[in-house]
Amino acid sequence: MNIIQVNASDISGGAARAAYRIHRSLVEHGTAHGLTSQMRVVTQLTDDPTVTGGPPAGQSRIWRHLQPRLSQQARRGFQTCNPTLHSVAWPTTGLGTELLQRHRQGQADLVHLHWLGDGTLSIQEIGRLPMPLVWTLHDQWAFCGAEHYTSPPLSGETGSSDERFAEGYSPASRPGHEAGPDLNRRTWLSKRLAWSRPIHIVCPSNWLADCARRSTLMGTLPIKVIPHPIDLNVWAPCDQAQARALLGLPANRPFVLFGAIGGGADPRKGADLLLEALRRLRSQVAGTPLEQLELVVFGQSRPAHPPNLGFPIHYTGHLQDDLSLRLFYAAADVMVVPSRQEAFGQTASEAQACGTPVVAFSTGGLVDVVDDRMTGCLAEPFDPASLAEAIHWVLVDPQRRLKLGMAARQRAERLWQPARVAGLYADVYGQALKSGFRNRHHTPFLR
Structure with missing residues (x-):
């Protein structure tokens, strides 16, 4: 089985480092499970030959400059006190077409999504991918609106002050600290419209898995908890x-x-x-x-x-x-x-x-x-x-x-040993591949 890991970067930021560690675990231990892993990123900082970086194949220079401007225009007028990054994942980048071509050439039996954000895959491109999908969540964006995390807890609170992901982003649930166009609701509605077939979700913690299960967008999907691996030779005690x-x-x-x-x-x-x-x-x-x-x-x-x-x-x-x-x-x-x-x-x-x-x-x-x-x-x-x-x-x-x-x-x-984590992902890939055959007619998962 040929797996393509998709992330915005290979090692720039915590989510990228986690995605790269998962990829390397599969490169080093996937053979025992009949797996090969390649990684596709937009921003490549390593010289790893199993990682491919750069803009999507076939993307014109004009679109490369226009796409981020359109994405920025989509946020115009939106105001929020939530300090986290907001991604609209629009418009199309062209990476979806590249992945489809690699699938047709037998290079991508399954696509493993990680941290995407703007400029990687659009919401619509994710929905059009025909191969089985596994998605490791590195934050809350996949089941939220444009925000990558809900508003952080305030002093004296033990949880987030807003959980629209569990309520369905109704206009009435909009927090008072936001103004202008409801960017989060608009982005959430785009996801609901575009994502019409099962995706196997992996979360690195029980907390994130619980959030995903409570979400209106992904609550009915198969969700599994697998911790991030760590190279125990690199990260080891010393005097x-x-x-x-x-x-x-x-x-x-x-x-x-x-x-x-x-x-x-x-x-x-x-x-x-x-x-x-x-x-x-x-x-x-x-x-x-x-x-x-x-x-x-x-x-x-x-x-x-x-x-x-x-x-x-x-x-x-x-x-x-x-x-x-x-x-x-x-x-x-x-x-x-x-x-x-x-x-x-x-x-x-x-x-x-x-x-x-x-x-x-x-x-x-x-x-x-x-x-x-x-x-x-x-x-x-x-x-x-x-x-x-x-x-x-x-x-x-x-x-x-x-x-x-x-x-x-x-x-x-x-x-957290890489061999163990690789085996856990191999099980998820096998389940996703079987599910992909059963759902080749794109059975909806959204209510």
Whole structure:
């Protein structure tokens, strides 16, 4: 069976890295299941020969410049306080025609969709693909409107403040913070009209799967939970003292690690909650060895006005290679992932594979990644005081912290090894192929 993975990029961003890891798992372990995997992206950053990048075959230079302008025009007048990316996935790009040609040439028995967004495949192109489809969701866009995530929870809330995906995007369900054309409803209606046959959905966490099952758009589809794989040779424990020496960090200080693309710029990542938790923790540990606490932030350069927490903050900037990030995981005593919304949490899985305990809120995909009190600690969403207590619980007992780290590595080896994940996807592909034969007349799945 020939599989084509479709994603906007191969390694640019968390979703792309996850999609690429899935692809590489199938390249390396798919032969045992009778599978071959190729990846088709628009933006290619690797030199992997199994990845093809660039604009769709046959796309004219004029359309290449016109298509994003039309997409931008479709958003005109829309206003929202939801800071997440919004994608209308319109108009047609031409990639759908290329995939159809590859299907006719026997190169694509099944298409595996990942993160798409604007400029990859349009909503209509997805609906016209005739081959069996599997779609790994990396956020909520597939069953939402134009938004990739619903509005993040506000202070004191444990869930999203709007869930139109479960209500069907009626005009009455529109949140008060939006104005102008109802872009989300319009995009949702386009999906409902265009997608008329079964798609096998894969979610990396039970939280995202639950959202998909509750959605009006995809609630009747087959949905399976498969975690993202991780290369356990790349992401592996190494000596903490050596890692700190290589990174120029003090040898005998407790280190908290936090990271996100853009650092604290994305409110979903919860940097504000972490800072408040660390302020509380600082006052709690006065006069103890933990008062020498220091923070390392990767994915962000030092801002012009860094927060004053009463202890040093080290900013790494954007890390260009996995080895550097592995060293920071090894150098840290605890990794904190204070996200308000997270489909899976790859920094949490990477840290645990490196033997570093993780603290997070008990919400979203992080509930699946962190085994509470076994590989780290889960705090009450979204309570800075509870987060401070969780960080303190990990740091205060060095022997317990070492046990947490060892258990974290063992959990990674058990759940996220590429061979295991490849086998789980092989099962989904087999089910999708059988379903494709049964539904060659495009049986509708929407009500």
